[in-house]
Amino acid sequence: MSALLQIKNVTKKYGGLTANNDISFDVAENEILSVIGPNGAGKSTLFKMISSFVPTTSGEVLYRGERISNLKPHTVARKGVVRTFQETTIFKSMTVRESVVVAQHLRAKASLAGYFWGSKTARQDVESFGRYADELLEFLGMDSIADELASNLPQGNLRALGIAIGLATDPKVLLLDEPFAGMNHDETMRMVDLVRSVRDERGVTVMLVEHDMPAVMKISDRIVVLNFGEKIAEGSPSEIQNNEKVIEAYLGSADDEIGM
Amino acid sequence: MNFSAKQILGVAVFLLVIFVGVPMFIAATGRWDFYFTLTSVALLAIASAGVWLTFYIGRINIGQGAFALVGAYVSAILVVKAGWSFWISLPAAGLFAALVAVLLGLPILRLRGVYFAMITLVLTQVATLTALALPITNGAKGITNIPLPSGVSLFGLTLIPDFGQLENTRMAFYFTACILMIITYAALYRLVNSRLGHLCRSMQQNEELASSIGVNITYIRILIFAISSFFGGIGGAMFGSISQSVYPATFVVKDSVDFMLNCFLGGLGYVFGPMLGTLLIYFGWDLLFEFGKYQLLIYSTILIVVIRFLPDGLLSIRFGKGEKK
Numbered sequence: 293m294s295a296l297l298q299i300k301n302v303t304k305k306y307g308g309l310t311a312n313n314d315i316s317f318d319v320a321e322n323e324i325l326s327v328i329g330p331n332g333a334g335k336s337t338l339f340k341m342i343s344s345f346v347p348t349t350s351g352e353v354l355y356r357g358e359r360i361s362n363l364k365p366h367t368v369a370r371k372g373v374v375r376t377f378q379e380t381t382i383f384k385s386m387t388v389r390e391s392v393v394v395a396q397h398l399r400a401k402a403s404l405a406g407y408f409w410g411s412k413t414a415r416q417d418v419e420s421f422g423r424y425a426d427e428l429l430e431f432l433g434m435d436s437i438a439d440e441l442a443s444n445l446p447q448g449n450l451r452a453l454g455i456a457i458g459l460a461t462d463p464k465v466l467l468l469d470e471p472f473a474g475m476n477h478d479e480t481m482r483m484v485d486l487v488r489s490v491r492d493e494r495g496v497t498v499m500l501v502e503h504d505m506p507a508v509m510k511i512s513d514r515i516v517v518l519n520f521g522e523k524i525a526e527g528s529p530s531e532i533q534n535n536e537k538v539i540e541a542y543l544g545s546a547d548d549e550i551g552m
Numbered sequence: 553m554n555f556s557a558k559q560i561l562g563v564a565v566f567l568l569v570i571f572v573g574v575p576m577f578i579a580a581t582g583r584w585d586f587y588f589t590l591t592s593v594a595l596l597a598i599a600s601a602g603v604w605l606t607f608y609i610g611r612i613n614i615g616q617g618a619f620a621l622v623g624a625y626v627s628a629i630l631v632v633k634a635g636w637s638f639w640i641s642l643p644a645a646g647l648f649a650a651l652v653a654v655l656l657g658l659p660i661l662r663l664r665g666v667y668f669a670m671i672t673l674v675l676t677q678v679a680t681l682t683a684l685a686l687p688i689t690n691g692a693k694g695i696t697n698i699p700l701p702s703g704v705s706l707f708g709l710t711l712i713p714d715f716g717q718l719e720n721t722r723m724a725f726y727f728t729a730c731i732l733m734i735i736t737y738a739a740l741y742r743l744v745n746s747r748l749g750h751l752c753r754s755m756q757q758n759e760e761l762a763s764s765i766g767v768n769i770t771y772i773r774i775l776i777f778a779i780s781s782f783f784g785g786i787g788g789a790m791f792g793s794i795s796q797s798v799y800p801a802t803f804v805v806k807d808s809v810d811f812m813l814n815c816f817l818g819g820l821g822y823v824f825g826p827m828l829g830t831l832l833i834y835f836g837w838d839l840l841f842e843f844g845k846y847q848l849l850i851y852s853t854i855l856i857v858v859i860r861f862l863p864d865g866l867l868s869i870r871f872g873k874g875e876k877k
Binding site for chain 2: 393407408
């Protein structure tokens, strides 16, 4: 197993509160790995540290052996590790297509000045951005809403838009923040298929943070479980379902929440 | 760059009005003072364009007066003390203002919303006080008797005539200011509709998401603030040259607030909003003069009503919501 992303002894402390304590695990190339845990387990914090939106207190995150923690978010994105957000984080007054076009700017070959003067490279860029946007939106089944303003979209489409924006940057690793939250069964299943096809057809390694247990069990190759900031388990979905520590962590909520 | 016939016609009419219509009107009516008024409008519109640009990255900038003052002083000092030609001091003034903006912007552009606005509000006052304190700016006496712009010729061909030799300096300044204004707005239009503009829009709408797609938001913020201040410096330098003097009070806090209001009034969604806003605010204030002591009251009431009922500016009546000219 070649580790694409290595989380090494990562710890985050906010004053006296430890959000993440000494967490280590690897993400292999082309796998779908989910991080789960009860509320307040430190999933989001871990996510933010991987994408350098918050610095680590100690420990580091490596991407292809290179440290990507404690940098700037845009630097990490440029290396190919891109996160998405929950549905409220969008470009509200851009259309779906415009959002996807602007997200491709990392692929631009012409300089900002080149764009200002309308150089040949810049015009080629603009053309290829448009083509790729159309292709991507078709792949995601969003071509019919390409010209809708993002602020007019229903929730389910907003999540897909977030993924479209993330994918437009041509990432190697996509970090999805609760992609199934607030979705009904059908929507969730469609999203599961979508995330799978992102991995299968585009070769993008996916790491996601999620609450929806049935979806996580269905989609993940491996699962990492956090509780009170500590990693308590790691393994395949069936291993996790039978792990006593995990069952204990979720006790108090109904049993079927971790199972099928 | 595809322009519709309507847009081309609009620009053509606009150019015709300012370069042919206005001079003819003034010649016919004999109101030569209009030249000075309209020149001021054009120059203030240049500075307002800068403020508009900082709005475009989601920052409320009430500090353009500071950069206009910096530009005015730099140009005046270069012309009077170093003997430079005004035409070289003009870009130098813009560049110096941009440099100051980079140095100031590094710490203050991290702030958002009202915090950034508060800091910039103070900037103009700081610039005024600095001008009072420094020896090179000549304190409260300011720099006076700035010579009029000299001529520029290349291979014996006169590109720009010597303003001191001209019969009609006012008209020459009017044309210069209008040309500068047109260049400024053409550049602004191009910038907003190129990749940099799209990145600015992404930042204005959501900085976190913008940085997640790899936009170096710090760099773009600084770059935009520098361009914005460049416009402020150019406007200020030209203003100093026309009035042939610069004082610490040439640009005060009220001017900074006006630059911001020009943008609000014209419309933040439209590149040409600040131009219209400047014209209306400048003339509106003068027209209300006959109301005497109620002038400020009526002026403020109108502004509040406009901002309350037309949050997207006056141009939103004409173009509808979200559409861009």
